[in-house]
Amino acid sequence: MEKKKFGLSSFWLKLIGYLLRTLDHVGRLFIDKGSGVTIPTAYYVLRAIGKCAFPIFVFFAVEGLYHTKSIKNYLLRLGIFALARDCFGFAFGAIVKLPVINNPLIGNVFTDLFRGVLALYLIKRKDWFSLLAALPIAYEFLAGYVVNRTYGTLFKADWGAFSIVLFLFIYLFREIYSLNLSKKANRANVDTSVLEQATGALPRNAFECVGILSAYLLFYLFYRLGLVWNGYYLLPNEFIPIGTYSVLSCLLLLFYNGKRGPDNKVIRSCFYLYYPIHLVILGIVSAFVGVLASVI
Numbered sequence: 001m002e003k004k005k006f007g008l009s010s011f012w013l014k015l016i017g018y019l020l021r022t023l024d025h026v027g028r029l030f031i032d033k034g035s036g037v038t039i040p041t042a043y044y045v046l047r048a049i050g051k052c053a054f055p056i057f058v059f060f061a062v063e064g065l066y067h068t069k070s071i072k073n074y075l076l077r078l079g080i081f082a083l084a085r086d087c088f089g090f091a092f093g094a095i096v097k098l099p100v101i102n103n104p105l106i107g108n109v110f111t112d113l114f115r116g117v118l119a120l121y122l123i124k125r126k127d128w129f130s131l132l133a134a135l136p137i138a139y140e141f142l143a144g145y146v147v148n149r150t151y152g153t154l155f156k157a158d159w160g161a162f163s164i165v166l167f168l169f170i171y172l173f174r175e176i177y178s179l180n181l182s183k184k185a186n187r188a189n190v191d192t193s194v195l196e197q198a199t200g201a202l203p204r205n206a207f208e209c210v211g212i213l214s215a216y217l218l219f220y221l222f223y224r225l226g227l228v229w230n231g232y233y234l235l236p237n238e239f240i241p242i243g244t245y246s247v248l249s250c251l252l253l254l255f256y257n258g259k260r261g262p263d264n265k266v267i268r269s270c271f272y273l274y275y276p277i278h279l280v281i282l283g284i285v286s287a288f289v290g291v292l293a294s295v296i
Contacts, residue, residue, distance in 0.1 A: 009261025010060055013252060017056035018274055021109075024050020025279065029286040044242060051246035054109065054159060055166065055212055059253055061113045062120065062170050062208075071121050077272065078117060082110035085276055088283075109158045110275070115140065116167035123171070140164040162239065166215045173211030177204050205258070209250040216247045 008016075027046030068074045085108040115136040122133035140161040159166075223240055 007255040007257030007259075008252070009257060009259040010063065011261030011263060011267070013056055013256060014060060014271060016252060017053040017060075018271070020050050020056075021053035021275070022050070022278055024053065025282055026050075029282050048242050048245040051243050052249040052252070054112075054163075054246055055249040056253065057109060057113060058116065058163065058166050059170060059205075059208065059212075059256075061117050062167065062174065065117055065120055065124070071117075075114065075118055075121065078110055078114040081272060081276065082108060082114045085110050085279070088276060088280065112159050112163035116164055119164060120167055120171050137164050137168075159243075162215070162219055165219065166212065169211040169215040169218075170208050171211075173207050173214075174204065177207040203254075203258075205253055205256045209253055212250055212253075213247060216244065220244065 023046050027043050027050060031040060031043040031046065064074060065071065119133045119136045122136075123130050140163070219239075
């Protein structure tokens, strides 16, 4: 009988991620940060807490890459929702006569997830198709010039080039962990799962959290050296100081027990549909109350 693991399943961590993301959108849409140097406390707190959702989404997007039955359908779903989300953003901006450059509903997390999963899928193939992974990766780094300066924010990812780097670091540290564990298991002539339980090895999710921390440290170093800056596509706007708090999501991911928890087609559909539906509701309400945040 398998020993019951303490911690949080993917269901509960994803649910927490969506709740955090909702707080981020409430702060983004309903609290005017103004044009002054001092950021309103409510805006700062809601957005800093809400930003913790993104690393959770990326973490489980990488998990999905390893466990999904059909990677093509997985990518198709992400691509459809990314496109639909941007279409809603443009439609909303047109209705309320909001300039594209000031529209906080353009640029979405599904675009980040789609490009990240696509890049890792190509890398995991380990054939000549893997060379094509350079395309979504390069796009993230070049989009600051190509996209923002020509098509406004069309197909703009929510977290810019940082998102693709976060994907790569989580994948890299996961692969390093698996390779190391596999070598030890082969030497001991036992299954990797048996070795992991018997030796009390550092859980894989803890190793992946080290990858997340490494990505944040790398970009913070780039920021301090003046190689990247807020407002440019390499970093999401307000990454410094608000976005950096999202690294605290590692404290939640450390409790991941490797289990799915409640899982069926209805639950999976609800997770996909909640994101655009809650944005529609918040967007409509914010338009009526007239307190849409100024510029993101």
